[in-house]
Amino acid sequence: MARADLVREELERCGIEYLVWLPDSETRSFYDTIMKSPTIKLVQVCHEEEAVGVHAGLWLGGKRSAVLIQNSGLLHSLDALRAFTMDMRIPTLLLVGYRGYHGMLEGKKPVDTAAVVLEPVLDALGIKHYLFDTDEEVENIGKAYREALAEEKATAVLIGREYD
Amino acid sequence: MIIRPEALKVLAKHRTNEAVIPAMMAAWEWPAYSTRPELDFPIRILMGHNAGVGLGVALAHPERKVWVLNGDGSQLMYLGYITDIANARVKNLILFVFQNGQYEITGGQPIPLEEELDLATAARGLGIKNSYCFDDLAEFEARIPDILRQDGPTFVNLKVVRGGSVKTPKPNVQETIRSFMAALQSGE
Numbered sequence: 001m002a003r004a005d006l007v008r009e010e011l012e013r014c015g016i017e018y019l020v021w022l023p024d025s026e027t028r029s030f031y032d033t034i035m036k037s038p039t040i041k042l043v044q045v046c047h048e049e050e051a052v053g054v055h056a057g058l059w060l061g062g063k064r065s066a067v068l069i070q071n072s073g074l075l076h077s078l079d080a081l082r083a084f085t086m087d088m089r090i091p092t093l094l095l096v097g098y099r100g101y102h103g104m105l106e107g108k109k110p111v112d113t114a115a116v117v118l119e120p121v122l123d124a125l126g127i128k129h130y131l132f133d134t135d136e137e138v139e140n141i142g143k144a145y146r147e148a149l150a151e152e153k154a155t156a157v158l159i160g161r162e163y164d
Numbered sequence: 165m166i167i168r169p170e171a172l173k174v175l176a177k178h179r180t181n182e183a184v185i186p187a188m189m190a191a192w193e194w195p196a197y198s199t200r201p202e203l204d205f206p207i208r209i210l211m212g213h214n215a216g217v218g219l220g221v222a223l224a225h226p227e228r229k230v231w232v233l234n235g236d237g238s239q240l241m242y243l244g245y246i247t248d249i250a251n252a253r254v255k256n257l258i259l260f261v262f263q264n265g266q267y268e269i270t271g272g273q274p275i276p277l278e279e280e281l282d283l284a285t286a287a288r289g290l291g292i293k294n295s296y297c298f299d300d301l302a303e304f305e306a307r308i309p310d311i312l313r314q315d316g317p318t319f320v321n322l323k324v325v326r327g328g329s330v331k332t333p334k335p336n337v338q339e340t341i342r343s344f345m346a347a348l349q350s351g352e
Binding site: 018020043044045046047049050052053054055056057058059060061062063065079080082083084087088089090 | 219242
């Protein structure tokens with residue numbers, strides 16, 4: 001099964017009804033797959049921080065949603081994450097494209113610092129993060145989502161390589 | 165120019181079961197006039213995002229109208245929300261932006277372009293075709309019943325005078341979340 005379908009099925013198992021997102025290179029083929037989902041609706045935004053605000057509104061409205069953005073977009077979103085997830089305690093699952101992850105592992109000179117700073121920034125905000133790199137790790141999405149709900153906070157799943 | 169609390173009183177008079185999400189000065193003032201506080205979600209702890217919260221609530225509850233009450237400096241930070249709202253084609257959302265040309269909450273420093281800023285035209289260009297601008301309370305009061313009845317999304321820019329604000333006590337965020345969610349689910 002293609003990785004995009006694995007993720008779609010895992011999100012459907014979690015009961016996710018809305019995915020608020022801004023496209024990125026790690027998730028480019030995911031769009032076509034998620035469009036086929038009978039239960040998940042996509043909400044596109046212009047800026048990653050806006051994804052957090054729309055997600056917060058969906059949650060307040062009683063819907064199950066998640067945020068799908070790239071690592072540089074996560075960096076854009078910090079103040080909204082602080083307010084909505086730390087101050088308001090709105091459970092938030094962040095699916096974050098880990099652009100540059102494999103290059104970083106292989107010791108290649110990074111194109112930019114988005115991969116290098118991602119985990120330290122999440123750690124600084126107290127946002128627990130899991131990796132989704134091998135297909136078996138798709139279960140981390142459900143695990144992170146349940147943890148976000150139970151502890152009323154944000155959790156992140158870092159997507160190590162592109163969907164196919 | 166309009167006195168902001170006077171415009172809020174007009175909206176309060178027309179409100180039935182709309183969810184209202186005010187930010188910045190409107191978040192301080194709206195509770196003084198609101199008749200359905202359980203359906204209010206005032207945001208005082210960050211700028212710019214009440215339009216996004218409004219979009220989420222509007223998507224979650226298409227049967228209920230949602231009014232977002234924003235400030236000009238706050239809206240200017242996240243103009244993209246206007247396109248997000250237009251793109252989502254939510255018929256049940258009205259975005260009101262009070263324009264006083266300043267960051268009133270931080271001491272009255274000017275926003276870029278101040279009163280020159282044409283937010284109603286910007287909103288139209290960003291995708292919300294039903295876009296209005298008022299600088300006269302009587303005209304606003306005369307036109308608002310029709311505007312509230314029409315399908316959205318709708319953008320209403322209100323040119324308001326600086327200052328004259330009414331302060332209300334700071335609400336408990338967790339209690340506000342609980343009562344707002346329960347009121348939305350009740351369907352009343």
